[in-house]
Amino acid sequence: MTLKETLINIGLNEKEAAVYLAALELGGSPASEIASKAKLNRVSTYDILEKLHARTFITTQTHNKIKLFSAKDPDLIRTDLRKKYIDFKSVLPDLRRMHGKTTHPRVRYYEGLQGIKKVYKDSLTAKTDILNYADSKLIRQFWPNYDAEYVAERVKRKIYLRGIAPKDSYGEASVAADKKSHREIRLIKPDKFGFSNEINIYDDKVAIISFGRNEIIGMIIESPEIAETQRAIFMMAWQFAGTQACD
Secondary structure, eight states, X not given: OOHHHHHHHTTOOHHHHHHHHHHHHHOSBOHXXXXXXXXXXXXXXXXXXXXXXXXXXXXXXXXXXXXXXXXXXXXXXXXXXXXXXXXXXXXXHHHHHHHTOOOSOEEEEEEHHHHHHXXXXXXXXXXXXXXXXXXXXXXXXXOTTHIIIIIHHHHHTTOOEEEEEEOSHHHHHHHHTTTTTTEEEEEEOHHHHOOOEEEEEETTEEXXXXXXXXXXXXXXXXXXXXXXXXXXXXXXXXXXXXXXOOO
């Protein structure tokens, strides 16, 4: 690769490369001499020199009222280019995120009953089975029409659910309705494995609903990596729940 081709590779055009090389060879010189060396006309060479000066490839000084142009030391240009590369590399994750090529999860937050209804509504778009940890009692206390409004719609859309829930009267009632509710729920001992959050895993999403004393909040985390990890953890819990006797 020639010197000119190398300079073109780092961002100069053909005329800019010719002018830089002429200035490098001549040392501090007026635009007319550099134009002659580069075999370009003086006016266009002067414009090119000013552009190269703005890009720090050329330095200037005035001697006897004549403006002289000098090519910047190639080692200093290399240092500048390396710094620009490091700066670009440092912001690359942000640029990828803006371009949509990020590994950062997308998180959406919701508050109150109407907010968490949106979380449940999103699960009705599931293309996979829903894997679910839930306290059957809690959701129905906050949302009395949960079965009629959500479960019925999930059944209508033929979205299958596998769930793990505490063994209490609500959990047992849910199990009794498994067949018509297009699901399978396994019960665990609440005194040993109690939980007050509900988690739904589906597609590339993990939806979490937290039932507080005074409020409920929810979030949907969209990340293939997080969803796959949570799916694997659920399957371990599912197998464990299947071996437990809840007498």
